[in-house]
Amino acid sequence: MFSKRILVFYIYSAVAWSVVAISGCEKGISMGELVPRRMHGWKAEGKDEIYNRDSIFDYINGAGEIYRAYGFRELLVRLFVKADQPDIVVELFDMGSAGDAFGVFTHGRGGEGGDIGQGSEYRGSLLCFWKGNFFGCVFAEQETEAAKEAVLDLGRAIAGAIKVIGEKPRLLDYLPKEGLMERSVHYFHTYPSLNYHYYLASENILNLDESTEAVLAGYQPAEGKSYLLLVRYPDGKRAKGAFERFIGAYIPEAAHTGITQLENGKWTGAKVYQEFVIVAFDAPTRNYAEAWLEAVREKIATQVEE
Amino acid sequence: MRESVKVITRRDFIRGTAGATLALAMGLGAEGRKGVKPARKTRVVLVRDAGAMDEQGRINTRVIQRMMDQGVGALVDREDTVQAWRLLVKPTDVVGIKSNVWGPLPTPPEVEQAIKARLMDVGVPEGNIGIDDRGVRGNRIFKDATALINARPLRTHHWSGVGGCIKNYIMFVPRAWAYHGDSCADLGAIWNKPNVKGKTRLNVLILLRPLFYGIGPHHFDMTYSWYYKGVLLGTDPVAVDAVGLHLFRAKRLIHFGEEKPFRPPPKHIALADTRHKLGISNLEEIELVKLGWDEDILI
Numbered sequence: 001m002f003s004k005r006i007l008v009f010y011i012y013s014a015v016a017w018s019v020v021a022i023s024g025c026e027k028g029i030s031m032g033e034l035v036p037r038r039m040h041g042w043k044a045e046g047k048d049e050i051y052n053r054d055s056i057f058d059y060i061n062g063a064g065e066i067y068r069a070y071g072f073r074e075l076l077v078r079l080f081v082k083a084d085q086p087d088i089v090v091e092l093f094d095m096g097s098a099g100d101a102f103g104v105f106t107h108g109r110g111g112e113g114g115d116i117g118q119g120s121e122y123r124g125s126l127l128c129f130w131k132g133n134f135f136g137c138v139f140a141e142q143e144t145e146a147a148k149e150a151v152l153d154l155g156r157a158i159a160g161a162i163k164v165i166g167e168k169p170r171l172l173d174y175l176p177k178e179g180l181m182e183r184s185v186h187y188f189h190t191y192p193s194l195n196y197h198y199y200l201a202s203e204n205i206l207n208l209d210e211s212t213e214a215v216l217a218g219y220q221p222a223e224g225k226s227y228l229l230l231v232r233y234p235d236g237k238r239a240k241g242a243f244e245r246f247i248g249a250y251i252p253e254a255a256h257t258g259i260t261q262l263e264n265g266k267w268t269g270a271k272v273y274q275e276f277v278i279v280a281f282d283a284p285t286r287n288y289a290e291a292w293l294e295a296v297r298e299k300i301a302t303q304v305e306e
Numbered sequence: 307m308r309e310s311v312k313v314i315t316r317r318d319f320i321r322g323t324a325g326a327t328l329a330l331a332m333g334l335g336a337e338g339r340k341g342v343k344p345a346r347k348t349r350v351v352l353v354r355d356a357g358a359m360d361e362q363g364r365i366n367t368r369v370i371q372r373m374m375d376q377g378v379g380a381l382v383d384r385e386d387t388v389q390a391w392r393l394l395v396k397p398t399d400v401v402g403i404k405s406n407v408w409g410p411l412p413t414p415p416e417v418e419q420a421i422k423a424r425l426m427d428v429g430v431p432e433g434n435i436g437i438d439d440r441g442v443r444g445n446r447i448f449k450d451a452t453a454l455i456n457a458r459p460l461r462t463h464h465w466s467g468v469g470g471c472i473k474n475y476i477m478f479v480p481r482a483w484a485y486h487g488d489s490c491a492d493l494g495a496i497w498n499k500p501n502v503k504g505k506t507r508l509n510v511l512i513l514l515r516p517l518f519y520g521i522g523p524h525h526f527d528m529t530y531s532w533y534y535k536g537v538l539l540g541t542d543p544v545a546v547d548a549v550g551l552h553l554f555r556a557k558r559l560i561h562f563g564e565e566k567p568f569r570p571p572p573k574h575i576a577l578a579d580t581r582h583k584l585g586i587s588n589l590e591e592i593e594l595v596k597l598g599w600d601e602d603i604l605i
Contacts, residue, residue, distance in 0.1 A: 063464045065486045124527035196570050202314040249313050264320045
């Protein structure tokens with residue numbers, strides 16, 4: 001009797017888990033079904049490879065940390081072959097949320113944007129895009145005209161099969177638009193990601209972790225390049241603690257004012273407001289930095305209240 | 307709030323007052339101790355040959371063997387190839403050749419075979435030679451190894467700045483992710499693990515077609531690789547990587563027309579020197595011997 005119960009439990013669990021796994025992807029559709037098996041003469045070959053948060057390193061070595069820094073759940077890899085043409089590889093990542101699909105897309109972008117999915121980029125035979133909870137990469141081992149067409153059309157087909165439209169993180173709404181370099185916007189959670197885009201410190205002086213949301217954006221004021229960092233903590237207490245740690249470690253002389261001129265002549269300032277910490281890096285003038293911080297605070301105040 | 311441990315911040319770089327700190331954190335260990343007159347230099351040998359690859363990128367096996375032979379000979383100051391290798395490896399050694407299988411830029415089989423051929427010439431039985439990357443921890447040869455040869459291509463890396471000889475040993479630890487913190491700052495610590503420590507006889511940093519820049523996790527873009535057609539050899543992995551990093555800085559300067567900071571900073575090279583005492587990262591303490599083709603040598 002006992003063993004029967006255990007058996008029923010396992011069967012039930014397995015069924016329940018598979019339902020959850022499928023619904024976590026796209027209503028009633030598995031990840032494999034989102035990816036076509038043929039495109040312009042290329043055919044899927046071999047078995048799909050599936051990786052999770054632990055096994056991702058087997059596939060992509062240390063670069064797996066990039067996905068683990070977000071809510072990555074599962075990766076599907078499918079190989080396509082065609083005679084006398086380079087192999088094409090499709091990678092489809094279930095990032096767990098639209099925000100993190102967008103985030104991991106912003107992590108690696110560096111060129112001109114495209115119109116596949118909710119945002120895409122093609123360069124050097126590699127297409128990356130995001131849509132809904134998914135981040136996709138399609139790449140050919142070598143770029144040929146035919147391979148490029150197949151790569152782009154595979155991307156379009158996958159994006160078309162993903163029906164859910166994802167929402168970008170709300171944090172982006174608080175960024176001032178004037179002078180914003182759209183393609184320099186990066187959304188992330190942890191400090192290695194911040195250090196990748198803008199090396200700040202060897203230690204986590206802003207207390208970033210999986211529970212925090214952050215957006216770093218580049219701005220082009222009159223001259224040079226400035227950066228705005230906005231972090232949302234789970235609560236105001238954590239925000240205050242992070243703010244104080246940042247001031248103490250980075251601009252201790254600004255303990256009272258929250259703003260200072262660094263040795264390169266540029267200004268860095270920070271402000272804590274509710275559960276947010278706002279930091280302006282490399283501003284050209286004090287006024288600029290102060291106005292910038294205040295502009296973000298006002299946007300938060302207005303939009304949060306709405 | 308005061309930090310209980312010394313935090314290296316971006317501001318330290320801006321100040322420029324902490325030269326060594328700057329050097330460390332930005333992976334520029336080569337500049338960290340300028341003016342120091344070393345008592346003895348560690349030797350690194352660069353061998354280049356225009357015939358190493360053809361226009362399609364196909365590797366010439368014969369030329370690679372010759373480059374490896376020249377390099378090892380110059381490294382240990384021996385003209386006779388087998389004698390030179392005998393200074394590195396004994397016939398009784400069990401030798402693991404640690405390669406790298408990363409898809410777009412793996413350790414070429416031609417390099418692996420060139421090493422294996424000379425190990426056998428020295429008298430190491432074929433059954434005592436293993437070639438592996440991801441399986442090293444379960445590989446009998448590597449478990450029993452008395453000597454290791456470390457061979458991999460140089461490339462930029464999304465989580466450690468660059469991937470070179472030091473980073474290539476990450477497969478020797480069970481939890482690779484434990485070394486991913488702070489841009490893989492402590493990769494040098496792996497070399498002090500019992501299964502590795504003191505066993506490496508030769509490091510080969512392959513510069514046939516290095517990847518000097520990349521964006522995003524996939525990172526491989528032919529636009530940012532070039533036919534350098536070289537190999538860099540040394541017994542000190544830190545010195546070899548430091549020279550490789552120096553080459554990349556020179557290449558990026560020419561390609562982009564400005565100093566392009568590595569993202570993330572490859573500080574693990576300098577820290578392998580100063581924190582883990584694995585080798586020398588200061589270029590002034592490295593004797594770079596250059597052999598062969600010198601067109602666009604950059605360093």
